[in-house]
Amino acid sequence: MAAVTTIRAAGGVVHRRTAGRTEVCLVHRPRYDDWSLPKGKLEPGEHPLVAAVREVAEETGLRAVPQLRLPGVRYRRDGRPKVVDYWSMRAAGGARFRPHAEVDDLRWLPVAQAARLLSYRHDRDVLRAFAALPAVSCELTAVRHASAYRRGTWTGPDDARPVDPGGWRQAAAVAPLLALAGPVRLLSAPARRCVQTLDPLAGLLDLPIEVDSDLGEPRPGQDAQERALATAGRLVELAAEGRPVAVCSQGKVLPRALDLLVATAGTGPGRDGPERNGRVGPRPRRDSPHETAKGTGWLLAFAGDRLVGADRLTPVRRGDGHPLG
Known part of the structure; x- marks a missing residue:
């Protein structure tokens, strides 16, 4: 008996602020005569987040910036299990909506009205989760540098150690994910392998790469916690500017910095790093939930100076169409 394959789809709760209120986008599908959140099936080998942004653009004509992951939905369609991943998305422009075969109408509505119009309970559940989120003020993306030549085989300074062939493939693979947030600046730790990791993204966006020492690993004799504080503070500073930025950092600092931002959420970290009552926040655990494999990264959502989503x-x-890890 042949195995039943799961249908994979992705979409978003696309929102905008109009006249001081939040409105969300719903679409009408003539095939089903229903009102739903914009979504669609993944293409073979496609990342769910890439599919979500693409499907929103195809169904609505909107360019949308993903912010926070929402609860996924599972149900059966034509006897097959279906899984839909959702993200909250900020409407960032795009072409005027034109009716087409898949979607013949689009409406922007306040959340309460949208919930009443939606045809399916599972869409209303997703919308309810969106309504409970804090308002995101800035999206950042952060990536750990890609695989580099081993220190034992490199005779020059460690900061000059380059990305290896596998690392170049990793950098090329992660670039489209980092681009989804629409960064307007690219910042890298000083190490050559960090700068090179952002090269494919720089090519996609036609942006220069800026070197930022606050994103680098501790030098000999420097305290690792202090370096993590500097990186966390730098991320907060960038978020406060309110413009999307992509950064590349290193394995000894990025997970620690994210741990600190999560641990001190809501305490108002400043430029010198997250602190509580003048003291450094709790030290991250060794088994950090933010451990980051080389060539992978994070979509970071901030509400003011608080990290509210990673x-x-x-x-x-x-070959398998699923994310690593």
Whole structure:
């Protein structure tokens, strides 16, 4: 008996602020005569987040920036299990909506009105989860540098150690994920392998790469916690500017910095790093939930100076259509 394959789909709760209120986008599908959240099936080997942004654009004509992951939905369609991943998305422009075969109408509605119009309970559940989220003020993306030549085989300075052939493939694979947030600046730790990891993204967006020492690993004799505080503070500073930025950092600092931002959420970290009552926040555990494999990253959502969401950005493995990890 042949195995039943799961249908994979992705979409978003696309929102905008109009006249001081939040409105969300719903679409009408003539095939089903229903009102739903924009979504669609993944293409073979496609990352769910890439599919979500693509499907929103195809169904609505909107360019949308993903912010926070929402609860997924599972149900059966034509006897097959179906899984839909959702993200909250900020409407960032795009072409005027034109009715087409899949979607013949689009409406922007306040959340309460949208919930009444939606045809399915599972869509209303997703919308309810969106309504409970804090308002995101800035999206950042952060990536750990890709695989580099081993220190034992490199005779020059460690900061000059380059990305290896596998690392170049990793950098090329993660670049489209980082680009989804629409970064307007690219910042890298000083190490050559960090700068090179952002090269494919720089090519996609036609942006220069800026070197930022606050994103680098501790030098000999420097305290690792202090370096993590500097990186966390730098991320907060960038978020406060309110413009999307992509950064590349290193394995000894990025997970610690994210741990600190999560641990001190809501305490108002400043430029010198997250602190509580003048003291450094709790030290991250060794088994950090933010451990980051080389060539993978994070979509970071901030509400003011608070990190309110960290969603892993892991490229899809060739052949199986699912993210690594």
